[in-house]
Amino acid sequence: MVFKEPTFHGLAPEVEAEIANRASLEAAVANALAVAGGIDASDVEVTMEEDQVVLTGTVGTVGEIERATAVARAVEGVTAVQNRILLSGSAVGDPH
Numbered sequence: 020m021v022f023k024e025p026t027f028h029g030l031a032p033e034v035e036a037e038i039a040n041r042a043s044l045e046a047a048v049a050n051a052l053a054v055a056g057g058i059d060a061s062d063v064e065v066t067m068e069e070d071q072v073v074l075t076g077t078v079g080t081v082g083e084i085e086r087a088t089a090v091a092r093a094v095e096g097v098t099a100v101q102n103r104i105l106l107s108g109s110a111v112g113d114p115h
Contacts (some may be wrong), residue, residue: 040096041067048072048091058086063104065091071099077107 045065052060063076072091078084084104091100 044072044094044096048094048097051090051094052087055086055090058083058090060087062107063087068101071101072097073101073103075103077105079107081106 045067049060049063049065052058052063052065059078060076063074063078066073066075072094074087074091078087084102084106087104088100088102091097091102
C-alpha cells in the first residue's frame, strides 16, 4: 500500500471542532439577543463569517440596531461584530 500526502484543492477542510465552536458561538449570541432588554430580535439572524459574528435581519428602531451590536460584543468569545441589521419597513432605495 502507498500512502500519499493529503492535498486539497481550494480551501482546506474545516476541523469539526472549529465548526462546533462557531455554531455554539452563534447560538450564544442568538440567545443573548433573545433575552436582552431593549431589542426585539425575533427577526435577527446570527451567523459567523470567518472570525466575526454577522447580524442580519430587521428591527424597529436605530436604538435596537445599536443595542444588538452591544449585546453581541458582550458575549464571551466574540472578537468582532458586523451589523447588517436594517430598519423594518425600509427598503433599499426608499427615500426617507
